[in-house]
Amino acid sequence: EVQLVQSGAEVKKPGESLKISCKGSGYSFTSYWIGWVRQMPGKGLEWMGIIYPGDSDTRYSPSFQGQVTISADKSISTAYLQWSSLKASDTAMYYCARPITMVQGVLYDAFDIWGQGTMVTVSS
Amino acid sequence: EIVMTQSPATLSVSPGERATLSCRASQSVSSNLAWYQQKPGQAPRLLIYGASTRATGIPARFSGSGSGTEFTLTISSLQSEDFAVYYCQQYNNWPPKYTFGQGTKLEIK
Numbered sequence A: 001e002v003q004l005v006q007s008g009a010e011v012k013k014p015g016e017s018l019k020i021s022c023k024g025s026g027y028s029f030t031s032y033w034i035g036w037v038r039q040m041p042g043k044g045l046e047w048m049g050i051i052y053p054g055d056s057d058t059r060y061s062p063s064f065q066g067q068v069t070i071s072a073d074k075s076i077s078t079a080y081l082q083w084s085s086l087k088a089s090d091t092a093m094y095y096c097a098r099p100i101t102m103v104q105g106v107l108y109d110a111f112d113i114w115g116q117g118t119m120v121t122v123s124s
Numbered sequence B: 001e002i003v004m005t006q007s008p009a010t011l012s013v014s015p016g017e018r019a020t021l022s023c024r025a026s027q028s029v030s031s032n033l034a035w036y037q038q039k040p041g042q043a044p045r046l047l048i049y050g051a052s053t054r055a056t057g058i059p060a061r062f063s064g065s066g067s068g069t070e071f072t073l074t075i076s077s078l079q080s081e082d083f084a085v086y087y088c089q090q091y092n093n094w095p096p097k098y099t100f101g102q103g104t105k106l107e108i109k
Helices: none
Strands: A003-006 A010-012 A018-025 A034-039 A045-052 A057-060 A069-073 A078-083 A092-099 A111-114 A118-122 B004-007 B010-013 B019-025 B033-038 B045-049 B062-067 B070-075 B085-090 B104-108
Touching: A003 A092, A003 A111, A010 A018, A018 A034, A018 A092, A018 A118, A034 A078, A045 A069, A045 B085, A057 A069, A078 A092, A111 B045, B004 B085, B010 B019, B019 B033, B019 B085, B019 B104, B033 B062, B045 B062, B070 B085
Parallel strands: A010 A118, B010 B104
Antiparallel strands: A003 A018, A018 A078, A034 A045, A034 A092, A045 A057, A069 A078, A092 A111, A092 A118, B004 B019, B019 B070, B033 B045, B033 B085, B062 B070, B085 B104
């Protein structure tokens, strides 16, 4: 079964660092892009960025460039989303997702496999 | 940035009736448009991609249409499990800025 399994919920204080994970299984992890999506409480979906684990090519939405870091460790089929200094406004559910199509390079595709989400709460 | 605008924000429909949801792009996205369903406490679920192709396992009562800037998701006969929030997403640019609409909440009338 193809699936993405995300790490568990986190409660952090402002200024702390955090790295959450998304582990792929049941498919060739290095051959599909992995995207990250934010959903703030009671709000809609926001596209954050994407990584190709095969060569770590990473692209960010302008709104998230410099705010987060996306990475991947292909040896353990895991993608990451990390913050160096959390803010209260980072409180949200974060989803990883995989596109339908296996492609390296330019991607024009929807996302059919989603992780279960990781809830990040930042509060003093 | 391509802005996706969904209407209405909330749609009240009775079970068994048809629901029509709209999505408009601020510039052409060709047919690079997807629809997702999200229920409370769950991850989004892909319904439609390529503006009109149903994803694997999606019932035939879900259909998508449109191209360019105007898109529609139609649910032909609403079932109880269809009441949820629906998002459109464009994936027509590279580097990717795959923007979502703000969502339409489909509620029971």
